[in-house]
Amino acid sequence: xxxxxxxxxxxxxxxxxxxxxxxxxxxxxxxxxxxxxxxxxxxxxxxxxxxxxxxxxxxxxxxxxxxxxxxxxxxxxxxxxxxxxxxxxxxxxxxxxxxxxxxxxxxxxxxxxxxxxxxxxxxxxxxxxxxxxxxxxxxxxxxxxxxxxxxxxxxxxxxxxxxxxxxxxxxxxxxxxxxxxxxxxxxxxxxxxxxxxxxxxxxxxxxxxxxxxxxxxxxxxxxxxxxxxxxxxxxxxxxxxxxxxxxxxxxxxxxxxxxxxxxxxxxxxxxxxxxxxxxxxxxxxxxxxxxxxxxxxxxxxxxxxxxxxxxxxxxxxxxxxxxxxxxxxxxxxxxxxxxxxxxxxxxxxxxxxxxxxxxxxxxxxxxxxxxxxxxxxxxxxxxxxxxxxxxxxxxxxxxxxxxxxxxxxxxxxxxxxxxxxxxxxxxxxxxxxxxxxxxxxxxxxxxxxxxxxxxxxxxxxxxxxxxxxxxxxxxxxxxxxxxxxxxxx
Amino acid sequence: xxxxxxxxxxxxxxxxxxxxxxxxxxxxxxxxxxxxxxxxxxxxxxxxxxxxxxxxxxxxxxxxxxxxxxxxxxxxxxxxxxxxxxxxxxxxxxxxxxxxxxxxxxxxxxxxxxxxxxxxxxxxxxxxxx
Numbered sequence: 001x002x003x004x005x006x007x008x009x010x011x012x013x014x015x016x017x018x019x020x021x022x023x024x025x026x027x028x029x030x031x032x033x034x035x036x037x038x039x040x041x042x043x044x045x046x047x048x049x050x051x052x053x054x055x056x057x058x059x060x061x062x063x064x065x066x067x068x069x070x071x072x073x074x075x076x077x078x079x080x081x082x083x084x085x086x087x088x089x090x091x092x093x094x095x096x097x098x099x100x101x102x103x104x105x106x107x108x109x110x111x112x113x114x115x116x117x118x119x120x121x122x123x124x125x126x127x128x129x130x131x132x133x134x135x136x137x138x139x140x141x142x143x144x145x146x147x148x149x150x151x152x153x154x155x156x157x158x159x160x161x162x163x164x165x166x167x168x169x170x171x172x173x174x175x176x177x178x179x180x181x182x183x184x185x186x187x188x189x190x191x192x193x194x195x196x197x198x199x200x201x202x203x204x205x206x207x208x209x210x211x212x213x214x215x216x217x218x219x220x221x222x223x224x225x226x227x228x229x230x231x232x233x234x235x236x237x238x239x240x241x242x243x244x245x246x247x248x249x250x251x252x253x254x255x256x257x258x259x260x261x262x263x264x265x266x267x268x269x270x271x272x273x274x275x276x277x278x279x280x281x282x283x284x285x286x287x288x289x290x291x292x293x294x295x296x297x298x299x300x301x302x303x304x305x306x307x308x309x310x311x312x313x314x315x316x317x318x319x320x321x322x323x324x325x326x327x328x329x330x331x332x333x334x335x336x337x338x339x340x341x342x343x344x345x346x347x348x349x350x351x352x353x354x355x356x357x358x359x360x361x362x363x364x365x366x367x368x369x370x371x372x373x374x375x376x377x378x379x380x381x382x383x384x385x386x387x388x389x390x391x392x393x394x395x396x397x398x399x400x401x402x403x404x405x406x407x408x409x410x411x412x413x414x415x416x417x418x419x420x421x422x423x424x425x426x427x428x429x430x431x432x433x434x435x436x437x438x439x440x441x442x443x444x445x446x447x448x449x450x451x452x453x454x455x456x457x458x459x460x461x462x463x464x465x466x467x468x469x470x471x472x473x474x475x476x477x478x479x480x481x482x483x484x485x486x487x488x489x
Numbered sequence: 490x491x492x493x494x495x496x497x498x499x500x501x502x503x504x505x506x507x508x509x510x511x512x513x514x515x516x517x518x519x520x521x522x523x524x525x526x527x528x529x530x531x532x533x534x535x536x537x538x539x540x541x542x543x544x545x546x547x548x549x550x551x552x553x554x555x556x557x558x559x560x561x562x563x564x565x566x567x568x569x570x571x572x573x574x575x576x577x578x579x580x581x582x583x584x585x586x587x588x589x590x591x592x593x594x595x596x597x598x599x600x601x602x603x604x605x606x607x608x609x610x611x612x613x614x615x616x617x618x619x
Binding site: 012014015016017018019020021024025027028030032033036040095098099102103104132134135148149150151157158253254255256257258259 | 501506559560562563565568569572574
């Protein structure tokens with residue numbers, strides 16, 4: 001029995017293989033050799049050139065070429081520069097970065113030192129969420145061990161090159177995953193974005209040239225330095241070389257982390273690696289990219305996974321969350337869920353995001369509670385496009401994606417909600433009505449006794465009835481009935 | 490710093506690093522059985538600490554020697570946590586899923602002591618490492 005099904009582990013190479021709290025384990029796997037090679041055998045320009053030629057792109061979601069970013073930070077004038085790692089993984093259902101930091105913290109530290117060497121920085125900062133206590137603990141231990149061995153700190157490996165890394169704990173605001181907000185947060189300011197340019201490569205943290213990459217991006221760097229850019233390019237596609245880690249979640253049998261070469265069809269990831277849908281249900285859609293992404297319907301499952309293909313479908317690669325939805329999931333409800341998240345997480349600095357998302361959410365709430373009309377769908381589309389086009393940062397520019405993509409692919413479902421006031425997947429509770437089927441009810445009184453609002457009446461051994469006016473649709477009777485006599489529609 | 494292999498000595502050159510690596514690899518090459526327990530958040534949440542303690546207790550109870558219990562990160566099979574990988578020198582590594590305290594005891598008694606692979610609980614047998 002094979003355990004990979006077409007997976008290629010580059011970023012996850014050591015996760016689940018070594019003890020993350022022992023630097024010796026990491027070194028035994030070839031650890032810190034890439035750093036030694038970068039210091040003793042390569043010039044900064046050669047390091048940048050190798051990363052550029054590898055075609056590595058930002059794994060945080062946007063897919064900006066990493067080598068180009070390094071080159072821009074390297075070219076910026078200044079004796080003080082920073083290397084930052086964005087470990088503010090905030091998408092619901094995504095846990096790639098956490099797993100890398102918990103399973104192989106040194107791979108990120110080593111890559112940050114290499115980056116420092118390449119762009120001429122001596123200080124590194126990892127911005128990590130305080131909600132990841134285990135990852136924080138392991139990173140602290142890893143930094144301590146690397147410092148004791150002289151792999152971090154002053155005069156690394158006797159080369160005269162100094163580089164230190166410290167952690168900064170984020171308080172858990174979603175917007176701080178956006179790089180300018182993140183830097184504001186480190187400086188003690190509010191987690192609010194600012195207009196770019198200037199880009200962080202020119203004026204980032206403390207207005208100094210700053211290179212910031214995502215955890216998974218760094219986790220790829222050491223292997224590229226060691227094995228060469230040609231090696232890396234054998235995986236993935238022409239425009240998106242290498243692999244991508246996805247956190248597979250939702251209605252799939254094998255929930256977990258997968259690392260696949262770019263260009264693999266979505267269907268292979270879900271049906272072969274993920275083991276198909278739970279309980280033999282039918283796949284309906286896949287949500288990629290978290291609250292910034294969209295829903296890709298079943299008919300597009302043969303799309304190869306790479307940055308451009310997902311954008312063409314109205315979604316994004318994002319940091320790698322992949323939530324599988326089956327026929328029991330309501331797409332309007334899903335759109336509402338994500339929009340509720342982004343509306344709450346909007347920092348409030350720019351109007352389109354602060355007010356636009358709130359209005360979008362109100363329209364969705366109207367639709368899922370039975371007050372919607374077809375006109376609302378036109379409004380959603382128009383307003384969604386305005387929020388996307390006018391917002392200041394990536395949060396608002398991407399937050400309408402769940403709405404716009406479900407409107408595009410699941411229009412029929414919206415129409416049933418607004419016209420028939422019905423939820424075909426029976427998810428929008430406000431649109432549901434519970435009934436007791438007289439032919440099945442045995443009059444056992446279980447439903448009446450468990451109903452929290454006492455709205456079920458009936459005598460023992462006689463058919464019970466639900467008072468629709470008082471029912472709060474809590475689903476308790478449906479779950480408790482021993483003979484499945486309760487139906488919802 | 491007992492984990493680092495050479496005390497508090499800082500590495501002064503690439504050769505120092507290579508020497509340290511050779512030492513670490515020699516250590517791994519020793520004829521020791523290793524039990525790897527998945528201890529990322531997914532594993533810990535599923536009860537990996539209890540499993541790790543149960544393994545240690547059973548090994549002590551049976552008086553077995555030269556067996557290391559090591560924590561590791563997430564291998565990706567979060568649905569099957571807690572996971573235990575058994576590495577016996579000269580044999581295929583075997584990875585068990587959905588391990589609880591009882592199964593931990595059985596792994597020690599049957600797999601480690603009698604060389605019996607508990608097929609029913611095996612997730613993977615050969616570990617592929619690129």
